[in-house]
Amino acid sequence: MNKQLKTTTIWVGGLITGAMIGAFLYKNKDQYEPQKEKLNSLLSDFQNIATDLKSKLLSASQEGLNATKSALQTAKETAKETAKNAKEKVK
Helix, strand or coil: CCHHHHHHHHHHHHHHHHHHHHHHHHHCHHHHHHHHHHHHHHHHHHHHHHHHHHHHHHHHHHHHHHHHHHHHHHHHHHHHHHHHHHHHHHC
């Protein structure tokens, strides 16, 4: 099987599985109604956690970017200084 066929098979399988689970839940919605509020609460908590995680990841990536910029700037300045010192020694 080539990669495209595998990808398509997995995608179609996921689509069919999702449709079957949706039909099952719709058919048995009366049975799951009491748990709806609990599920909504869990989803809300998950969204809050995801939002916090996103902001922390963005902050960490910004800090990493700033650290990389400063390290590159320091390396550039050091390289210039080293080159300047090497030219003076040659003279």
